[in-house]
Amino acid sequence: MASIDLNSDLGESFGAWRLGDDEAMLALVTSANIACGFHAGDPTTLLNTCRSAAQRTVRIGAQVGYRDLAGFGRRFIDIAPTDLTADVIYQIGGLDALAQTVGSAVGYVKPHGALYNAIVHHREQARAVVAAVVAYDPTLPVLGLPGSVFLAEAEAAGLRTVAEAFADRGYTPTGELVPRGLPGAMLSDPESVAARVLRMVEHAEIEAVDGTVLASPAESVCVHGDSPSAVAMAAAIRARLDDAGVRVEPFV
Numbered sequence: 047m048a049s050i051d052l053n054s055d056l057g058e059s060f061g062a063w064r065l066g067d068d069e070a071m072l073a074l075v076t077s078a079n080i081a082c083g084f085h086a087g088d089p090t091t092l093l094n095t096c097r098s099a100a101q102r103t104v105r106i107g108a109q110v111g112y113r114d115l116a117g118f119g120r121r122f123i124d125i126a127p128t129d130l131t132a133d134v135i136y137q138i139g140g141l142d143a144l145a146q147t148v149g150s151a152v153g154y155v156k157p158h159g160a161l162y163n164a165i166v167h168h169r170e171q172a173r174a175v176v177a178a179v180v181a182y183d184p185t186l187p188v189l190g191l192p193g194s195v196f197l198a199e200a201e202a203a204g205l206r207t208v209a210e211a212f213a214d215r216g217y218t219p220t221g222e223l224v225p226r227g228l229p230g231a232m233l234s235d236p237e238s239v240a241a242r243v244l245r246m247v248e249h250a251e252i253e254a255v256d257g258t259v260l261a262s263p264a265e266s267v268c269v270h271g272d273s274p275s276a277v278a279m280a281a282a283i284r285a286r287l288d289d290a291g292v293r294v295e296p297f298v
Contacts (some may be wrong), residue, residue: 049293050247051211051266053077057095059073066271074280076296077105079156081157082137085111085119093144105296109228110137111158119159127174134178156189165196172196176203177256211264213239219258234275236282243283265297
């Protein structure tokens, strides 16, 4: 029987400002990429999100990013590699401490936003992120885009790499994500997204914005928690996979 992990970016509210419906998403996903305070999330929000994830036995991942609250981590920062390594260690450690107080722990690492996209090609920053994970806990898996230098560097360093696909993001013909703001970057129709994910699972392929069929050997599929139709998309995906006999389970 086929299986897949379903992950989502959560814990991204800040103080009185609310983003997404974390409780509803935690009832549907198997892994939660929880913000670490640099691009989003205040300590109370992160602690509460960790607690809810632990109560539902949802795996907790540290979603590390640039120090960019104002830009929600979606702006590239030309940061020195040593500083980036320290920043990532700091973020993993902070979230891990919160998770441990509620009976869980950080189980994997996933870069966020501009950092995620940068280290598809930016080898120096990719190595800095890898160095941070190795220094903190070399048993932690890392999520990334298939074919990225990040996953290549992580594998070379002995880390477990987990290829990720996106349910609600458009792909270029070269297998990268269409930049936000461009046509086709974001998808929102629950049924078409669910059909897309089932195709990923059953045939390991995904269609780019120009119709090109790309190989997509993913172990985990992401639905962004801040999308307006995030809950509806996640529910449709779960229903479609359940109907097809696909197990939805964490990769760790």
